[in-house]
Amino acid sequence: GLYRKRVCFNFILCTQEMNDLARLVLLYAPRTIPLSPISPSAFVHEQCTIKKRRCVIFGEHHHQSPVLLAQHVILHEMGTLAKKNGENLTVVMEMFNVEQQGLLDLFAKGEITLEELQKRYDAYGEGQGGGEGFDILNHYGYLLEKAREMEIPVKAGFPPRKDAKKAVGGSKEIWEEAKRQGWLKLETKAGSLGHFELFKSMLRGTLFDWTDDSNFPPKDSTTITEEDKAAEERSKKIFPAQLFKDEVMANAINECLSSSTSAKVLAICGNGHSDWKFGVAERVNAPEGA
Numbered sequence: 001g002l003y004r005k006r007v008c009f010n011f012i013l014c015t016q017e018m019n020d021l022a023r024l025v026l027l028y029a030p031r032t033i034p035l036s037p038i039s040p041s042a043f044v045h046e047q048c049t050i051k052k053r054r055c056v057i058f059g060e061h062h063h064q065s066p067v068l069l070a071q072h073v074i075l076h077e078m079g080t081l082a083k084k085n086g087e088n089l090t091v092v093m094e095m096f097n098v099e100q101q102g103l104l105d106l107f108a109k110g111e112i113t114l115e116e117l118q119k120r121y122d123a124y125g126e127g128q129g130g131g132e133g134f135d136i137l138n139h140y141g142y143l144l145e146k147a148r149e150m151e152i153p154v155k156a157g158f159p160p161r162k163d164a165k166k167a168v169g170g171s172k173e174i175w176e177e178a179k180r181q182g183w184l185k186l187e188t189k190a191g192s193l194g195h196f197e198l199f200k201s202m203l204r205g206t207l208f209d210w211t212d213d214s215n216f217p218p219k220d221s222t223t224i225t226e227e228d229k230a231a232e233e234r235s236k237k238i239f240p241a242q243l244f245k246d247e248v249m250a251n252a253i254n255e256c257l258s259s260s261t262s263a264k265v266l267a268i269c270g271n272g273h274s275d276w277k278f279g280v281a282e283r284v285n286a287p288e289g290a
Contacts, residue, residue, distance in 0.1 A: 051077040054264050055257060057281050059271030063139055071268060072146060078266055079150040087262040089152050091143065092252050094245075094269040095134040096156035098183055100124060104154045107144060114141045125161075132161060143268070155256065157249040157267065159183060167244035169237055175244065183248045191243050195278040199242055200235040202272050246273055250283030257285065 050056055056074065060067045075091065082089040096104055103120055106112045112120070118137040125132065134140055147154050158164075159178060166174040178184040201208040249269060256265045273279040 050074055051081050055253065055267070055284060056265070057253075057267045057269065057274045057284070059269060059274035062270060063135060065139075068139060068142060072142060075143060075146055075152070075266060076150075078264065079147075079152050082152075082264055083150070085262075087264050088260060089264045089266065090256045091147050091152055091154045092157040092249065092256065092265055092267040093140070093143075093154060094158050094249060094273070095132060095136070095140050096121075096154075097132060097158045097160040098156050098181075098248070098252075099160050100132075101156045104144070104156060108148050108154065110148070114144065117141075117144075132158070155252055157252045157269065158245055159248045164241045164245055167241040170240045178244070178248065184251050185254070188243075188247050189283050191239060192278070192282075194276070195282075196235065196239055198276055198278055199239055199272070200231060203235055203238070204231050208276075242272075242279070246279040246283055249273065249280045253280070254283075254285050 051074065056078065058071055058074065060071070079089055081087075100121065103112075103117055103124075107114070107117050114137055118141075121132075121136055136144070144154060146152075163174050163178070175184065175188070179186060198208050249267065253265050253267050257263050267280065269280055274281045
């Protein structure tokens with residue numbers, strides 16, 4: 001637990017022994033995150049591959065220190081390589097909504113401290129009847145500090161929570177408003193059956209496996225339980241809000257990637273927005289191999 005303290009955390013991340021860092025990630029990684037079954041040598045190999053990509057989407061379990069450490073390593077490696085090659089790396093984060101971009105910009109310029117950023121972040125949430133709810137000061141702030149140190153811009157990636165709530169139930173008005181605001185492109189992607197089944201499994205806390213949509217044949221109505229029906233209806237009601245968030249974040253990533261051929265993106269979001277390459281991942285217009 002020592003590396004959670006700022007001085008110890010920074011000491012670890014200053015070392016050049018990236019292999020040791022990879023082993024540290026694996027040593028403390030809970031079994032619920034994708035890194036845990038990978039051998040240290042495999043992680044180092046993946047890390048070397050990851051940093052060369054134009055677009056990396058890191059689907060996380062929120063507020064887990066080993067995950068944060070892995071992200072910090074990847075940010076350092078991608079940023080170092082981008083600077084060496086004259087490329088432009090941008091970090092896109094779910095943790096900030098598009099109306100909070102000004103906070104990120106002020107912090108990047110050194111005009112506010114991390115503590116002040118957290119206060120304004122929380123105050124925004126109180127003023128809107130509910131904010132994004134992330135711990136910036138003691139968790140995601142490490143990424144913001146690293147990005148500022150390496151002069152890497154950070155972009156807010158999500159719609160405001162108050163607007164995402166309006167998408168629940170399938171309301172179209174908020175989608176049109178988001179297009180007018182520039183948060184969304186004119187053409188959006190409909191949700192697929194596989195994506196919906198993944199979302200439903202998340203809400204129910206059940207395992208999910210997918211090859212293609214044939215995994216989900218129509219169910220015999222005589223075998224459907226009341227619990228199944230309730231889960232189906234609840235999922236159908238909330239799923240449009242999930243798609244709304246996915247579209248807004250993908251739009252932010254696409255804007256970065258289309259700005260120049262040297263643009264690169266490290267996007268950080270909850271794994272529910274990227275697992276099985278659904279959600280944000282399937283909406284990113286990344287070049288071949290990116």
